[in-house]
Amino acid sequence: MSFDVLKTFALVFAAVVLQSAIVSSIDIAGGTPDLVLVTLVAVSLLRGAIWGAAVGFIAGLLIDTANLGRLGETSLLLTVAGYWIGRYGETTGRDRTHAPVLSVAVVTILYSVGALALHVVLGDPVDAGTVLVGALIPGVLLNLLLTFPVYALVRRVLGRPEWATQEVRLLG
Amino acid sequence: MVGVLAVLSLALLSIYFRESSDGPLHGAQDVGATAMRPFQVGTERVARPFRDLYGWFDGLLTAKDENEKLREENARLRLEAIQNQTAAQENLDLKQQLDYQDLPGLEEYRSVNTRVLGDPSQFGRKLLIAAGSSNGIRMNAPVLSAGALVGEITELSPDTAVVTLLTDESSAVAAYSIRTGALGLIQSGEGGSLAFANVTKDKDVARGDLVATAGSSVPRLPSLFPRGIPIGIVTSASQTDTEPFKQIQLVSNVDLSNLRAVTVLVR
Numbered sequence: 001m002s003f004d005v006l007k008t009f010a011l012v013f014a015a016v017v018l019q020s021a022i023v024s025s026i027d028i029a030g031g032t033p034d035l036v037l038v039t040l041v042a043v044s045l046l047r048g049a050i051w052g053a054a055v056g057f058i059a060g061l062l063i064d065t066a067n068l069g070r071l072g073e074t075s076l077l078l079t080v081a082g083y084w085i086g087r088y089g090e091t092t093g094r095d096r097t098h099a100p101v102l103s104v105a106v107v108t109i110l111y112s113v114g115a116l117a118l119h120v121v122l123g124d125p126v127d128a129g130t131v132l133v134g135a136l137i138p139g140v141l142l143n144l145l146l147t148f149p150v151y152a153l154v155r156r157v158l159g160r161p162e163w164a165t166q167e168v169r170l171l172g
Numbered sequence: 173m174v175g176v177l178a179v180l181s182l183a184l185l186s187i188y189f190r191e192s193s194d195g196p197l198h199g200a201q202d203v204g205a206t207a208m209r210p211f212q213v214g215t216e217r218v219a220r221p222f223r224d225l226y227g228w229f230d231g232l233l234t235a236k237d238e239n240e241k242l243r244e245e246n247a248r249l250r251l252e253a254i255q256n257q258t259a260a261q262e263n264l265d266l267k268q269q270l271d272y273q274d275l276p277g278l279e280e281y282r283s284v285n286t287r288v289l290g291d292p293s294q295f296g297r298k299l300l301i302a303a304g305s306s307n308g309i310r311m312n313a314p315v316l317s318a319g320a321l322v323g324e325i326t327e328l329s330p331d332t333a334v335v336t337l338l339t340d341e342s343s344a345v346a347a348y349s350i351r352t353g354a355l356g357l358i359q360s361g362e363g364g365s366l367a368f369a370n371v372t373k374d375k376d377v378a379r380g381d382l383v384a385t386a387g388s389s390v391p392r393l394p395s396l397f398p399r400g401i402p403i404g405i406v407t408s409a410s411q412t413d414t415e416p417f418k419q420i421q422l423v424s425n426v427d428l429s430n431l432r433a434v435t436v437l438v439r
Binding site: 019021022027053057061065073075080 | 178186189205213219223288289291292297328334341342432
């Protein structure tokens with residue numbers, strides 16, 4: 001368990017460093033991939049809702065620290081995102097091969113809408129047209145491209161979900 | 173558990189929002205950002221050859237068209253440079269003869285050149301740069317790219333800083349038309365463009381006019397930027413009977429959505 005925590009933290013920390021140092025400056029057709037969000041999806045699907053929420057909170061804090069953003073802003077969004085994906089992974093999305101792809105696509109859209117809404121609530125100037133029309137579709141596509149290698153890597157590092165190994169034991 | 177984390181996030185956000193820039197959360201963030209900095213620098217160095225390779229191929233694809241345009245522009249600029257040199261020398265001579273007192277100029281600033289790390293805002297309106305207060309950068313320092321103003325410093329840590337670009341809606345810079353001296357404000361326009369606002373209808377501003385920072389000589393509100401930093405070129409200027417000001421669109425001299433390195437001016 002504690003080794004799992006260390007491995008997860010290492011994965012999330014690496015994702016945040018890569019995102020803030022390299023990935024966030026990539027601009028393809030107006031969209032930017034979000035490595036941290038894709039990593040969070042993978043961890044949440046493999047480890048469930050509670051892990052998803054905790055990892056989302058930590059990842060958000062790290063991002064806001066690295067980017068000198070407002071502390072708590074990204075944490076709030078990623079905590080909710082991690083919990084939601086985790087619940088989906090534990091229930092409907094369990095053992096579904098399309099779960100990572102579907103989760104990334106849906107969460108990227110909801111995360112963008114959530115971030116936009118939060119910025120509006122906080123009184124920030126935002127351009128909804130650019131975020132929801134110009135950048136969203138390329139962003140979703142780029143995140144989907146990242147999904148396969150990132151999910152495979154996270155699954156290799158963290159192993160199969162606990163419920164999957166328990167089911168194997170029962171059948172054996 | 174989830175509720176606790178969400179409430180904790182909201183509490184952090186609320187405290188961070190209210191406290192001053194030297195408050196405990198900002199301090200902790202500075203320490204965290206400094207601790208993460210070596211990892212970011214290392215990662216960036218590893219990725220640099222790949223990024224350069226991508227840039228090389230990307231440049232190759234557009235090189236032919238760009239080469240032709242640049243040749244034409246070069247010929248025009250060479251002529252302008254000669255005219256400008258002559259005018260500048262005349263200007264200097266006249267100032268000396270008149271003992272003319274002027275605002276602080278660009279020569280009183282030094283440059284800190286640094287790399288852009290990314291966009292922390294997710295909306296393309298801010299940049300995280302790889303230099304901070306330890307490099308002499310101060311809050312509200314002007315930030316340039318290719319000699320043109322792109323924004324100002326709005327967040328600062330010892331090793332990194334956040335630049336708010338001119339296209340951000342919170343940005344407003346006093347500016348003037350170099351041709352006619354018409355004063356106005358550079359603000360964000362529609363769809364990430366720039367607008368030269370608050371220019372009264374009696375002023376002459378036309379397409380192709382160069383716009384630069386105006387500076388300010390009012391002692392109570394000293395200018396954030398020195399006078400004469402180029403900002404952009406007017407692309408359209410119009411007016412209506414009902415509006416008190418002209419509607420002027422501007423295009424920046426640089427591509428604000430694709431900045432890889434910037435220069436911060438410090439005194």
